[in-house]
Amino acid sequence: MTKKHKQNPKRKHYEIKFPRNFYWGTSMSAHQVEGQNIFNDWWEWEQKGKILNRQVSGDACNHYNLYKKDFAMMKNMHHSMHRLSIEWSRIEQTEGQFNKREIAHYRKVLLELKKDGIKPMVTLFHFTLPYWFLEQGGFLNPNGRKIFNRYVRRIVTELGDLVEYWITINEPYVYTNFSYWEGLWPPGEHSIIKFIKVLKELLHVHIDAYQIIKEVYRNNGWRNSQVGFAKSFVWFDPQNKRSIMGRAVARMYQYLYNKLYFKPFYTGRYSLLFGYGKIHNAKESLDFVGVNYYFRCACKFSVFKSPLHMRLHTDKTMERTLFNWEVFPDGLYYLLKLTYRKVKKPIFITENGISTLDDTQRISYIVRHLDAINRAMRDGVDIRGYLYWSFIDNFEWAEGYTQPFGLVAMNHRTFERIPKSSSQVYSEICKTGKVTDHMISKYAKRIKDRILR
Numbered sequence: 001m002t003k004k005h006k007q008n009p010k011r012k013h014y015e016i017k018f019p020r021n022f023y024w025g026t027s028m029s030a031h032q033v034e035g036q037n038i039f040n041d042w043w044e045w046e047q048k049g050k051i052l053n054r055q056v057s058g059d060a061c062n063h064y065n066l067y068k069k070d071f072a073m074m075k076n077m078h079h080s081m082h083r084l085s086i087e088w089s090r091i092e093q094t095e096g097q098f099n100k101r102e103i104a105h106y107r108k109v110l111l112e113l114k115k116d117g118i119k120p121m122v123t124l125f126h127f128t129l130p131y132w133f134l135e136q137g138g139f140l141n142p143n144g145r146k147i148f149n150r151y152v153r154r155i156v157t158e159l160g161d162l163v164e165y166w167i168t169i170n171e172p173y174v175y176t177n178f179s180y181w182e183g184l185w186p187p188g189e190h191s192i193i194k195f196i197k198v199l200k201e202l203l204h205v206h207i208d209a210y211q212i213i214k215e216v217y218r219n220n221g222w223r224n225s226q227v228g229f230a231k232s233f234v235w236f237d238p239q240n241k242r243s244i245m246g247r248a249v250a251r252m253y254q255y256l257y258n259k260l261y262f263k264p265f266y267t268g269r270y271s272l273l274f275g276y277g278k279i280h281n282a283k284e285s286l287d288f289v290g291v292n293y294y295f296r297c298a299c300k301f302s303v304f305k306s307p308l309h310m311r312l313h314t315d316k317t318m319e320r321t322l323f324n325w326e327v328f329p330d331g332l333y334y335l336l337k338l339t340y341r342k343v344k345k346p347i348f349i350t351e352n353g354i355s356t357l358d359d360t361q362r363i364s365y366i367v368r369h370l371d372a373i374n375r376a377m378r379d380g381v382d383i384r385g386y387l388y389w390s391f392i393d394n395f396e397w398a399e400g401y402t403q404p405f406g407l408v409a410m411n412h413r414t415f416e417r418i419p420k421s422s423s424q425v426y427s428e429i430c431k432t433g434k435v436t437d438h439m440i441s442k443y444a445k446r447i448k449d450r451i452l453r
Ligand code: BGC
Pocket: 029, 032, 170, 171, 174, 232, 292, 351, 389, 396, 397
C-alpha cells in the first residue's frame, strides 16, 4: 500500500454523488432531428449546397414521427428531463396564420413526455426561422421582435399548461456569429455591425419573451414558470502563455464572450458593445441560466477574427474531438463558478457533449465534465440538472451528418436506433445519481489520481 493510501484510506473508493432531485437527460433541437422542416431558412440554405458534402437535413432522424419511440428509450435510460425545441416555421408556415395541426402535434409530444415521467425544457428559438421571416430581415427588421412575440404568446398559451421550463433563445452569440459575422449560416452575412445589432436585439427578444410567458401564466392561473436562455460558454486561454498580447486577447474574449451578455440581468444596464443606459425589465427577466459548454480555445491575437474562429488556432498537444474541439473539463468548472458568482441564478447544463467515433472517449468526456460540475456544486454553485448533447446522432448544421454527438446511433435508411455503450453508462449514472469509483478508474483515471494526490 502506498503512503498516500495509508494517510487517507477512505479515498480509495471515490464516487461522485449528485442530489436526488438533480435532473438528468439530453438536449435536441427540432431542425436537427425532426426531418422535413421545409418552411425554414435552413432548408432553403441547404438546397443551395451550403452544407459540407452538399448534404441536406432531409428526414433527419425522423423524430417528428418517431418521438414516442425516442421518449420510450429515454425513459428506459432513466432520463428525468428532456430539452426540445418548437419549430416556429411549422407553427406559422405563412405569416400570421397559425397551424392548428402542428400545435396539436407539439401538445402530443409534450403529453408523451409527461406520460413517460420526463420533464420538458422547451426552447422557442434554436437557430431556425420561418423563411418568410428571414426574407423580411429577421431580427434586423424593426418589426421582427413584435412578430416573434406574437408567436411566443400563441405557443405559450397553447402549451404552457404542460411546460415549466422555457428557454427563449439558444446561444445568441453562436447564432449571430455564424449568421452575420462569419457568414457560414443563413443569411450568410459578413458584417460586424449587423452581428452586434442582432445580438443586442436578441437581448430584448429574450426580455420580451420572458415577460410574455409570465403574463400568460398569470392570466391562466398556471403554476410557476421558469424562464432562461441557453448561452454558449467557451474557456479562453492564450496559445502562448508568455505572450502579453495573447494573455490580453484571452482576457478580452473571456469578458466579451462569457460575461458581457449577462451584465444587463444583474445591473439592469447595457454595457460596452451594446451602448449605455438602463434596459427596462432586464433585472427581472432571468430565472435560471442555461449553460452550453463544449471546448476551450487557445487563442492568439488576430484582428477582425471572431472569437469562435479562434478555435482553429488551438493547442496541438491537447485532446481533441472529431470536430477538432479541445477537450477541457476544467473550463466548465471555472465558468460555472464565475457565472454563478455574478448572476446568482440557478444553472442547468443545457448542453455538453462530444462528437467522436470513439465511444470510450465519449464516456470519459461525460465523466470528466460531471466531475467538473460536481466540484462547482461542492463550491456552492446551484446547479439543477445535466442535459447531454445529444440523445441521437443528428444534423449538425453546416457540417451536416458528419459529427456524431449522440448516445444513440442511427441507420439513415431504416431510422433504426442503435444505442452506444455510452448510453448504458450514462443511464446508470441517471438511475443512481452517481459516477461510481469503477467508472472513474476505468474512464477518467486522472480524476482518481487528483483525489489521491
Ligand atoms: C448547438 C447545437 C449544436 C451543438 C454542437 C450547440 O452550439 O446549440 O445545435 O448541434 O452545439 O455543435
